[in-house]
Amino acid sequence: MRRIAICAATGVSMLVTYGPALAADQLIRNVHVIDVQTGTALKAQDILLRDGLIARIGNTPMEAPNSTVTEGGGGYVIPGLWDSHVHVFSSPAEPATAFPLYVLNGVTGIRDMGGLLPLVEIERIAATVEAHEMTGPRIILSGAWVDASPGSWPGMFLADSPEQARSVVRRIEGEGWVAVKSYSMLHEDVYRALASEAEALGLPLVGHIPESVSLPIAINAGHDVVEHFGRITKACSTEEAVMIGRVGQALTGADPRSAMIEEMAGHNKIVLDTWDEGLCESLLVSMAEANVRVVPTLVVADFYTGKRPADLQERMAALPETVRQNWSVPDFRLSAMTDELRALADESIALDVLTFQMAHAAGVKMLAGSDASFANPFIFHGFSLLDELDRYVASGLTPREALYSATIAPAEFLGLTDESGRVHEGMRADLVIVANDPLEDLRTLRRPVAVVVNGQVFDADGLEKLRDQLPD
Numbered sequence: 009m010r011r012i013a014i015c016a017a018t019g020v021s022m023l024v025t026y027g028p029a030l031a032a033d034q035l036i037r038n039v040h041v042i043d044v045q046t047g048t049a050l051k052a053q054d055i056l057l058r059d060g061l062i063a064r065i066g067n068t069p070m071e072a073p074n075s076t077v078t079e080g081g082g083g084y085v086i087p088g089l090w091d092s093h094v095h096v097f098s099s100p101a102e103p104a105t106a107f108p109l110y111v112l113n114g115v116t117g118i119r120d121m122g123g124l125l126p127l128v129e130i131e132r133i134a135a136t137v138e139a140h141e142m143t144g145p146r147i148i149l150s151g152a153w154v155d156a157s158p159g160s161w162p163g164m165f166l167a168d169s170p171e172q173a174r175s176v177v178r179r180i181e182g183e184g185w186v187a188v189k190s191y192s193m194l195h196e197d198v199y200r201a202l203a204s205e206a207e208a209l210g211l212p213l214v215g216h217i218p219e220s221v222s223l224p225i226a227i228n229a230g231h232d233v234v235e236h237f238g239r240i241t242k243a244c245s246t247e248e249a250v251m252i253g254r255v256g257q258a259l260t261g262a263d264p265r266s267a268m269i270e271e272m273a274g275h276n277k278i279v280l281d282t283w284d285e286g287l288c289e290s291l292l293v294s295m296a297e298a299n300v301r302v303v304p305t306l307v308v309a310d311f312y313t314g315k316r317p318a319d320l321q322e323r324m325a326a327l328p329e330t331v332r333q334n335w336s337v338p339d340f341r342l343s344a345m346t347d348e349l350r351a352l353a354d355e356s357i358a359l360d361v362l363t364f365q366m367a368h369a370a371g372v373k374m375l376a377g378s379d380a381s382f383a384n385p386f387i388f389h390g391f392s393l394l395d396e397l398d399r400y401v402a403s404g405l406t407p408r409e410a411l412y413s414a415t416i417a418p419a420e421f422l423g424l425t426d427e428s429g430r431v432h433e434g435m436r437a438d439l440v441i442v443a444n445d446p447l448e449d450l451r452t453l454r455r456p457v458a459v460v461v462n463g464q465v466f467d468a469d470g471l472e473k474l475r476d477q478l479p480d
Contacts, residue, residue, distance in 0.1 A: 088116025093377025097123025107144025122151030
């Protein structure tokens with residue numbers, strides 16, 4: 009199991025902090041400090057921030073001369089949240105909206121999983137943010153996605169042979185990416201070579217399990233993070249080998265992407281008919297033992313079923329007009345859905361939830377992620393991460409366990425436990441202050457009292473100003 013090491017060698021464009029220049033010492037007065045690991049709270053504390061770090065935590069009132077005071081009002085402070093699967097570079101204008109929306113929703117770290125902009129443009133944006141000209145979350149670029157020709161999205165790395173796969177991984181490592189992301193159309197021999205070369209270079213292998221590769225093969229190959237939960241549910245079918253074999257045949261055609269999508273349209277029915285609890289339990293235990301993590305993105309189901317949040321109007325108002333217009337046009341993925349897929353949607357989602365519950369019980373580690381992107385209609389930057397956490401609780405996790413998936417778990421995977429995931433002296437000052445105890449009810453996350461991102465405090469007035477500055 010490889011671990012992402014965040015250091016200078018990754019390059020400034022791979023790990024960037026956002027926010028205006030820091031003020032002098034800042035004191036957050038009178039808050040209850042939540043320990044997500046233990047599910048306990050340290051009552052009536054003050055938190056002193058200095059140079060982007062938590063300098064001191066102590067009983068209120070703390071003496072801190074010459075500091076700027078933000079009143080916590082007896083609220084609760086948790087570590088800043090991570091969204092472990094987003095796409096903020098699907099258009100040039102996206103960061104200007106996405107970054108503040110994350111802060112407004114208490115998300116102070118994101119793991120970007122691939123964009124449509126060239127790397128040079130991403131580096132330009134990163135340099136702008138590094139100069140404190142934009143406000144937003146910490147960002148880890150894990151979007152070096154690799155697919156077979158012609159590629160599922162523009163701008164992907166392409167590999168159609170084991171030799172090309174190894175060459176691509178070396179290029180990814182040379183450019184400074186912190187992970188290799190596999191995608192759906194890779195053939196098994198190419199995927200194996202990708203995994204082997206990533207292992208040799210110490211890069212985590214994350215992303216989709218290719219549709220012609222079984223999940224047990226991926227586990228044995230050293231796949232570190234499975235993005236999207238549905239592929240795990242499919243692997244609990246006694247017919248997984250048959251389905252991936254059919255996909256493999258489809259990928260040999262003149263239009264492999266369309267042929268793959270057409271073949272997969274019938275898989276939900278097969279999975280529903282052949283899902284096996286005993287097989288599933290064994291598979292999930294093997295995942296837990298291999299320390300394979302999962303980013304479930306359960307909220308993506310809403311895109312396919314047409315379910316919309318109760319505060320849809322508020323969320324849509326936060327988006328640029330061009331995005332609202334684009335989202336009003338039927339999406340190509342919805343157009344590809346058959347009548348059978350629509351009829352089976354609720355039953356398929358319920359089976360995903362059941363498998364998710366079993367995975368959690370088996371000890372499979374979850375990293376909360378939303379798949380938010382301007383390219384994914386009605387999956388919203390910031391907002392949808394909170395929706396995702398609500399899904400976990402509705403599926404049987406406690407609020408603490410859901411918070412763990414968005415705080416401690418990503419910090420562990422990213423190798424950042426010395427600076428993220430806890431409210432502790434010496435840690436990076438990424439914090440969320442809420443009015444009520446989130447260990448009791450996550451709804452309090454929807455209206456933060458204040459958010460601290462890399463030491464910059466946004467109190468209620470600051471958050472309102474940030475909201476008012478969103479692009480039209």
